[in-house]
Amino acid sequence: xxxxxxxxxxxxxxxxxxxxxxxxxxxxxxxxxxxxxxxxxxxxxxxxxxxxxxxxxxxxxxxxxxxxxxxxxxxxxxxxxxxxxxxxxxxxxx
Numbered sequence: 001x002x003x004x005x006x007x008x009x010x011x012x013x014x015x016x017x018x019x020x021x022x023x024x025x026x027x028x029x030x031x032x033x034x035x036x037x038x039x040x041x042x043x044x045x046x047x048x049x050x051x052x053x054x055x056x057x058x059x060x061x062x063x064x065x066x067x068x069x070x071x072x073x074x075x076x077x078x079x080x081x082x083x084x085x086x087x088x089x090x091x092x093x094x
Contacts, residue, residue: 015082016078019074019075019078020075022074023070023071023074023075023078024071026070026071026074027066027067027068027070027071027074028067030066030067030070031063031064031066031067031070032063034059034062034063034066035059035060035062035063036059037059038055038058038059038062038063039055039056039058039059039060040059041055042055042056042059
């Protein structure tokens with residue numbers, strides 16, 4: 001994102017807003033899928049209590065961890081994709 005005197009254009013602000021929304025939605029979806037895949041069998045089947053508790057705890061730990069990792073990865077990738085190239089260097093597709 002190119003700044004003009006420290007200010008971003010409306011298009012740049014909109015792009016950031018959309019990217020944050022995408023990061024949060026995709027992270028929530030991924031976390032829900034992992035939670036369902038890991039803890040789902042504990043909800044669906046009659047399992048021994050130890051296995052059921054282990055699956056629930058694993059799902060409740062992995063879901064939020066995946067949420068944070070996914071959101072940060074999307075935002076970091078967006079930041080690197082919008083960073084201008086160095087002056088005097090050519091890009092790989094130049």
